[in-house]
Amino acid sequence: MAFLELKNISKSFAHAKGMLKVLEGITFDVEEGEFVAIVGPSGCGKSTLLRIINGIVPMSSGQVLYRGRQVDGINLECALVFQSFALLPWLSVKANVELGLEAQGLPPAEREKRAGIYIDKVGLDGFEEAYPRELSGGMKQRVGFARALAVEPKVLMLDEPFSALDALTAITLREELLDIWQSPDMPVKNIVHVTHIIEEAIELADRIIVMAASPGRIVKDLKVELPRPRDRRAEAFNALTDKVFSLIEERG
């Protein structure tokens, strides 16, 4: 039994002119401990797929099994990190990180302690009382990560978390993400990472799912066998990049 099983998922949205088919026949399994990247052209339904997996967008047909069970409603063991950070501007860093803890039934003192731990882990020690608008983009996304990690999820779901950041900040945060995933005291087992940056997917993931648009579908599911830490300048890295590029370009 796989950790996550997606079975023949399709999704249509109501549009001005009838229904728009956004996803069709999405089927794949994720094994426990896997870091999966989903790449594909803009509009192919990557974000929608991610939201179907954690249950905040209902699918039109198909099935998502989490550890062999179908989850009713929202799967709180999947925590989402947003491209736009999606922090509540009127809440302090600490209150933002505590957002998901009330739902877990933690008492206030416990929430505060837990938030503190993860604020430290993402390197924002001392910024507990700051407000999002006082932070740089990189720091905001650190809050986004802390908020997701604080619920101690089994699956971390990333929707282009580095796309709104400058290149240098993105590099640092990618490294930290790998550290978090590999660190034994983190409950996070799996990461599902949506991105349109192919190099990012190859650098981070065990496995890359390549999608095409109209309707969104899987065109290739390939393992990344490169040893970690991965060197972006290595020949094998570039060869794989070229391969994924051509897979995407082929389908236009």
Next chain:
Amino acid sequence: MDMIVWQPLSTWAEKFKYEFAASSGAVQSLGMFDALSGVGPAVTRALRSILVPPIRLIGRAIAALPRGPELSPEQSRRVAAIVRTLIIGSIVIFLTWALMRGFIALVRTLSQPWPSDAKQIPEAILLSTLRMTLAYAISLAWTVPCALAASESPRFNRVLSPIAEIVGSMPATALFPIIVIVVIQITGGMNLASILLILTGMQWYLLFNLLAGINQVPEDLKEAARAFGLSRTARWRKLILPAVTPSLITGSITAWGGGWNALILSEYFVYKNQTYQVLGIGSLLDAATYKSGNGVMILLSLLSMIAVVLLLNRLMWRPLYNLATERYRLDY
């Protein structure tokens, strides 16, 4: 001509426009000043369309006259400056004179013996403000839950918005006679009728603004709230209510404006030769205007009402607005 009159005039109008834009950050002026600033550009436009054709004719005639010695650019600029000073100077003198006249008239009216009704003004103000507050509380009590329901259900939102638009755009004052007659017939209470009338002048502004606020809550924040498992009440408390607070304040300011407007008509009502009234600043004003024709009383009621409106704006709405736009701003 352009240089002398229109340029200064349009910079003057521009200034108002600028203040209007800047007021999205902090309210520069609330109440009557807003009306003025909105009117600035329009006044310039109207003046321009009335004045430009004859002036252009005169200009042509002057241009057709035999030419005197050529002026250097320096000299013509100086002439323009002198002409401009003359024109502005005379306008200022005229305005000062008009203001003085008005002020003298005001003082003369107020220095007449005050009618005995004047003693009622404080109590009337208090009662009217109480009616306004009650109507506002009723408005809040149904529009806020409505807005929350609209935030839960896009379908309810789609149904409610156009209905609110149609009902809200009906002239409420046209319904006054019906409301008053029905309410008086049923309960005999003019007080209740008055509050209901104020309500019709208030509630729609509040509902419009709240719905607009609901529609502005960013999709990613709503997603985050759901993805992290917030309960419905937690979602309202942490996301929806803070996000609509600025709209709520804006809506409240306009609602109170509409409320005062309705108040004047709501406390005094003549039907079949019978007068229905309750004590309030609106009924004092109406009685003075339609019955006694007492200028002092009209002026006193008007001034005290303006004073209350300005005080409320200064002491309550403006600080609240500043606080709301500062703390609950949606950019981050």
